[in-house]
Amino acid sequence: MLGGAGRKARATKQAAIAKQRTRRDAAAARKVAGGRTNVRKAPARQAARKALRRSAARFHGRRAFAALVALPLGLLGFLTSPLGRKLGLPWLVHPGRRLYRRLTGAAREQRAERDAAIREEQAAADDAADKEATEEGADGISDQIERPAGPVPNSSDSTATGEGEHVSGFKFEEYAAEMEQAAQAYDPEDAMEILAMVESLPEALTSVANVMKILAERADSEFPLEKEVADGFNDIFGALNSAVAVAEDMGPLFRQAHEHDIARHEDPRNGPEAEKGWNV
Structure with missing residues (x-):
């Protein structure tokens, strides 16, 4: 009788633990969904923000141009406006003001069209990202790990040292430290070597991001870890993908900022030796 009561108590306890874990997993999924x-x-x-800023700058530039164009007609309007009122000719009244309104109105309409196209493109990109995430399973780490019915003793070979320090077979921190040391000791021969390094950054960061993606997938399907841990790896993967997008802008930015310097190397006038005549 006592044994039956004990089994019932253990079953009740395990059911409560499973229910608590389910609630915790659901809360963690909701918490990270928005951030992901x-x-x-x-x-x-x-x-899209960059494109909207360029669109706004273009609109204000056209407004300034309209003001410059309409200014002479506005000055002329001091003479033509009274004459137009007297003769009943509306087109002579305030010609500068009417020209300014017409030019700025056209610029405003074109800006609205550009902004609408930019927002539509952003919406399409967001939909494509959602679709890709769904296809790749990146929209959420599925709960694939089956929990044992009860505590399971660790029968695997211990990887702990005599002092209790666990040794990992994947020493990510050592590889990262080597990269940091290499960056500190980096001594490029010329700026073109730096350009090559900058243009290879997206590929390098993609590899680092893929490390987190692999860890997220294995934490979900192989390692005995909670769902929050797999979600954390997946969030790091998403953040690194954002860094890849920023790195992709670095190459064009570098080339734009040093356009003339790069041209001396990639398209030297009368050959590299002749280009050295500038002594720069």
Whole structure:
């Protein structure tokens, strides 16, 4: 009788633990869902913000141009406006003001069209990101780990040292430290070597991001870890993907900022030796 009561108590306890874990997993999934969505869509949103800023700058530039064009007619309007009122000719009244309104109105309409196209493109990019995430299973780490019915003793070979320090077979921190040391000791021969390094950054960061993706997948399907841990790896993967998008802009930015310097190397006038005549 006592044994039956004990088994019933253990079953009740295990059911309560399972229920608590389910609630915790659901709460963690809701918590990271919004952040993961923002990270995944960050590159498209950043590009849209840049495009909208360029559109606004173009609009204000056209407004300034309209003011310059309308200014002479506005001055002329001091003479033509009274004459137009007297003769009943509306086109002579305030010609500068009417020209300014016409030019700025056209610029405003074109800006609205550009902004609408930019927002549509961003929405399409967001939809594509959601679709890709769904296809790749990146929209959420599925709960694939089956929990044992009860505590399971660790029968695997211990990887702990005599002092209790666990040794990992995947020493990510050592590889990262080597990269940091290499960056500190980096001594490029010329700026073109730096350009090559900058243009290879997206590929390098993609490899680092894929490390986190692999860890997320294995934490979900192989390692005996909670769902929150796999979600954490997946969030890091998304954040690094955002860094890849920023790195992709570095190459064009570098080339734009040093256009003339790069041209001396990639397209020297009358050959590299002749280009050295500038002594720069």
